[in-house]
Amino acid sequence: MPIPPNSPDADCCSLGTGPLSPDDATRYAGLFTALADPARLRILSEIAAGGCAPVTVGDLTTAVGLSQPTVSHHLKKLVDVGLLDRIRDGRRVLHRVRPEPFTALRRVLQIG
Numbered sequence: 001m002p003i004p005p006n007s008p009d010a011d012c013c014s015l016g017t018g019p020l021s022p023d024d025a026t027r028y029a030g031l032f033t034a035l036a037d038p039a040r041l042r043i044l045s046e047i048a049a050g051g052c053a054p055v056t057v058g059d060l061t062t063a064v065g066l067s068q069p070t071v072s073h074h075l076k077k078l079v080d081v082g083l084l085d086r087i088r089d090g091r092r093v094l095h096r097v098r099p100e101p102f103t104a105l106r107r108v109l110q111i112g
Helices: 022-035 038-049 057-064 068-080 099-109
Strands: 084-089 092-097
Touching: 022 038, 022 068, 022 099, 038 057, 038 068, 038 092, 057 068, 057 092, 068 084, 068 092
Parallel strands: none
Antiparallel strands: 084 092
16 A cells, blocks of 8 residues: 555655566565675675775685685675676686676665
């Protein structure tokens, strides 16, 4: 049931972007699913703490205290949903945060 425009609750419950289409809901659910893992959140927080500069798997392995295969697995999941970019630099592989998906997630979550 819609909230009447004159109601004191009219402004506090409106989503910033309005109702989501089925495709958008599926896309955002994939992003939230990828973020729902504590190890992935730690990895993202380490990248962000470094100013979002590209980092190697080795850098992250040391910082988060996880094995290289585990960090690589989580980075692949974050790249697959579009939260990180994977950049080949000679023999090194760097990962960098993509800000656009996080901007979209903020808009979706903005209530009021």
